[in-house]
Amino acid sequence: MIARDEKGMRELCERLCERYGVPRRKARGSVLDCLIGTILSQNTSSNNSSLAFRRLKEKFRSWDELAAAPTRSIASAIRVAGLSNIKAPRIKKIVRRVKEEKGSASLDFIRGWDAKKALDYLLSLDGVGLKTALCVLLFSCGKGVFPVDTHIMRISKRLGLIPQNASADAAHELLGKVVPSEIAYPLHLLMIRHGREVCHPRNPDCAECVLIQHCSFYHRTERRNT
Numbered sequence: 001m002i003a004r005d006e007k008g009m010r011e012l013c014e015r016l017c018e019r020y021g022v023p024r025r026k027a028r029g030s031v032l033d034c035l036i037g038t039i040l041s042q043n044t045s046s047n048n049s050s051l052a053f054r055r056l057k058e059k060f061r062s063w064d065e066l067a068a069a070p071t072r073s074i075a076s077a078i079r080v081a082g083l084s085n086i087k088a089p090r091i092k093k094i095v096r097r098v099k100e101e102k103g104s105a106s107l108d109f110i111r112g113w114d115a116k117k118a119l120d121y122l123l124s125l126d127g128v129g130l131k132t133a134l135c136v137l138l139f140s141c142g143k144g145v146f147p148v149d150t151h152i153m154r155i156s157k158r159l160g161l162i163p164q165n166a167s168a169d170a171a172h173e174l175l176g177k178v179v180p181s182e183i184a185y186p187l188h189l190l191m192i193r194h195g196r197e198v199c200h201p202r203n204p205d206c207a208e209c210v211l212i213q214h215c216s217f218y219h220r221t222e223r224r225n226t
């Protein structure tokens with residue numbers, strides 16, 4: 001078993017780094033770009049959300065321009081990302097609020113805040129949940145926070161890092177306490193890659209897995225089959 005403590009998380013990160021290499025940080029644009037991109041990515045593929053983001057940027061020269069645009073025009077630009085009738089008013093409301101409060105459509109000021117203050121501000125924006133807010137802090141603000149997506153949730157349960165019945169909030173709390181801030185970025189990306197390539201939701205490819213020795217799920221399944 002991998003222990004749910006800082007040492008265990010470092011070991012997990014090292015194993016995955018040996019398998020996949022160390023992920024490099026990518027430039028993600030402004031904080032508001034990242035937030036809007038993350039909202040677009042909800043319940044769709046990364047190809048569709050990237051296309052929707054590009055269309056939004058082509059249609060509106062700035063987020064200030066988007067704030068003054070009719071909602072239906074925003075929805076038509078992002079249709080490819082799905083749920084456009086929910087995402088468009090949500091994005092417009094957020095941009096308008098930031099513009100009204102801060103004088104311009106930019107969230108870059110939160111980069112200078114500590115993670116807790118920045119998280120509270122993001123969570124105060126309508127329609128921004130914990131995972132979205134943590135993704136923005138991790139990817140565009142360089143904060144050492146640990147968002148838990150569906151792949152990370154599944155792998156963490158299989159490894160016995162969190163209880164089988166843990167909710168998303170509980171998973172964030174339990175893992176957030178033990179993932180050292182300096183490995184939050186690589187560990188997040190590596191676990192997602194591992195979930196996509198090896199630890200599939202159905203029929204995980206355990207024979208190819210570098211975590212097999214530590215996996216409660218694998219050992220339980222093996223015992224049942226022998």
Ligand code: SF4
Pocket residue numbers: 155158159198199200204205206209210211212215216217218
């Ligand atoms: S051994 Fe199998 S179930 Fe366990 S982490 Fe690896 S792929 Fe997933």
